[in-house]
Amino acid sequence: MAIEIKVPVLGESVVEATVARWTKQKGDAVAADEAIVELETDKVSLEVPSPVAGVIEDIVAEEGAVVGVDALLGLVTEGAVASAKAPQPKLADPVPAAAVPKAVAPAAPAPVAEASHALSPAVRKLVEENNMNPSTIVATGKDGRLTKADVKDAIAKGIGRASAPAASAPAAIEPRKSDVREERVPMSRLRRIIAQRLKDAQNTAAMLTTFNEVDMTEVMKLRASYKDDFEKNHGVRLGFMGFFVRAVINALDEFPAVNAEIYGDEIIYKNFANIGVAVGTPQGLVVPVIKDAQEMTLAGIETAVTDFGVRARDGKLGPTDMSGGTFTISNGGVYGSLMSTPILNPPQSAILGMHKIQKRPVAIGDNVEIRPMMYLALSYDHRIIDGREAVSFLVRVKDSIEDPRRLLLGV
Numbered sequence: 001m002a003i004e005i006k007v008p009v010l011g012e013s014v015v016e017a018t019v020a021r022w023t024k025q026k027g028d029a030v031a032a033d034e035a036i037v038e039l040e041t042d043k044v045s046l047e048v049p050s051p052v053a054g055v056i057e058d059i060v061a062e063e064g065a066v067v068g069v070d071a072l073l074g075l076v077t078e079g080a081v082a083s084a085k086a087p088q089p090k091l092a093d094p095v096p097a098a099a100v101p102k103a104v105a106p107a108a109p110a111p112v113a114e115a116s117h118a119l120s121p122a123v124r125k126l127v128e129e130n131n132m133n134p135s136t137i138v139a140t141g142k143d144g145r146l147t148k149a150d151v152k153d154a155i156a157k158g159i160g161r162a163s164a165p166a167a168s169a170p171a172a173i174e175p176r177k178s179d180v181r182e183e184r185v186p187m188s189r190l191r192r193i194i195a196q197r198l199k200d201a202q203n204t205a206a207m208l209t210t211f212n213e214v215d216m217t218e219v220m221k222l223r224a225s226y227k228d229d230f231e232k233n234h235g236v237r238l239g240f241m242g243f244f245v246r247a248v249i250n251a252l253d254e255f256p257a258v259n260a261e262i263y264g265d266e267i268i269y270k271n272f273a274n275i276g277v278a279v280g281t282p283q284g285l286v287v288p289v290i291k292d293a294q295e296m297t298l299a300g301i302e303t304a305v306t307d308f309g310v311r312a313r314d315g316k317l318g319p320t321d322m323s324g325g326t327f328t329i330s331n332g333g334v335y336g337s338l339m340s341t342p343i344l345n346p347p348q349s350a351i352l353g354m355h356k357i358q359k360r361p362v363a364i365g366d367n368v369e370i371r372p373m374m375y376l377a378l379s380y381d382h383r384i385i386d387g388r389e390a391v392s393f394l395v396r397v398k399d400s401i402e403d404p405r406r407l408l409l410g411v
Contacts (some may be wrong), residue, residue, distance in 0.1 A: 002075045003052050007067050010041050010319050017041045019065045019073070020188075028056050030076060037073055040188060045315050052078040119146055126151045126264070152264035156347060158200070194285060201344045206382040209341040210390050214398045216357050216372040219243050222404050234299040241277065242302040244329060244354060246407045247400035249273045249294050252327065255393040257385050259326050261347040267384060276325035276345060277305055279312040280335070286312050287345055289325040333357065339375045349384050352397070353377035 010017055017039040024036040035047035036056065057075040061067050119127065119134060123146050127134055134146055137154045141147040223238055230238040252259040252273055260269045273294040276287040288308040293301060311317050328345045333356040342353040355375045362371045378394045400406045
């Protein structure tokens with residue numbers, strides 16, 4: 001019996017993926033839950049397992065194809081043995097092209113496309129103000145009408161924008177001569193989407209960066225004194241990220257706008273802290289999220305950070321690991337960066353950049369001392385966060401790191 005292999009749910013706001021690689025080919029034997037195809041989304045790479053033990057009967061979506069959620073990838077014959085030729089797939093209707101549709105919500109109410117007159121004044125105003133194309137937005141209102149909620153949801157997910165004017169299309173690139181010393185490779189889907197999202201963040205948000213520097217003396221002393229006992233008791237190394245996550249959580253309590261997001265013409269304040277920790281991988285930057293970090297101990301945070309780092313480098317992160325973040329921390333210091341201006345991770349409104357610890361002469365009272373110093377950078381969306389809030393937030397993080405007792409006392 002032929003069992004369908006379909007694209008699983010890809011995660012929050014992710015509607016399509018690229019078939020990166022088939023690890024099994026037509027006629028190959030597979031075990032139940034064995035990975036047979038790798039998909040690449042704009043957030044993460046994931047493996048699709050075989051639902052049953054058997055033989056790959058057919059591959060419908062070839063490598064490089066763009067597939068939507070629930071699209072057919074291939075067929076596996078349950079219980080078959082890979083001896084002779086696998087039976088020819090019995091496809092009632094050849095699906096090749098149809099199996100790679102653009103991911104659109106199936107059987108959704110018809111969008112209010114052609115009838116702009118069917119839009120209510122409030123909906124039309126929202127559509128025009130945000131340069132939306134109503135024909136691409138799924139309508140959920142009565143009789144297939146588009147509602148304000150439909151438009152706001154599309155805005156938040158970054159879909160339904162009207163086509164940009166032709167002038168904004170990239171100018172035709174003049175063909176360049178090949179050089180035998182050059183190598184051309186296509187950009188991966190993950191890299192293309194990262195590039196697009198970073199550019200979109202710059203184009204959408206009123207992004208600004210404020211800087212400060214933090215004296216790492218006290219937190220380094222604390223770490224040196226207890227790191228062995230910490231690892232012995234909790235089974236995980238004590239790093240600096242846990243301290244910064246705790247410092248950020250304390251500061252978010254005091255300045256909730258830094259943890260908020262813009263949704264249409266509303267501001268959503270989050271009464272929880274889902275902290276994204278940027279991790280560099282060979283495929284690009286990924287941001288796994290520590291969910292409800294405000295409820296976690298320092299050991300719990302360090303365990304989560306370590307686990308995410310290992311799984312990110314092994315390509316084992318799932319879509320749920322990457323979704324739901326409210327604030328992001330990026331540590332360019334592990335690569336030697338002394339200072340940078342991190343780019344927002346939409347729809348979040350702020351991101352903290354950590355950097356290299358470097359000994360520098362600083363004035364302590366009337367004396368000059370050599371101290372381990374780190375530059376901090378907070379990039380934020382000025383549409384929702386005022387300069388006073390951004391600067392005060394960063395000072396609060398600085399104070400907590402320079403006097404780690406604050407983290408224990410919550411002051």
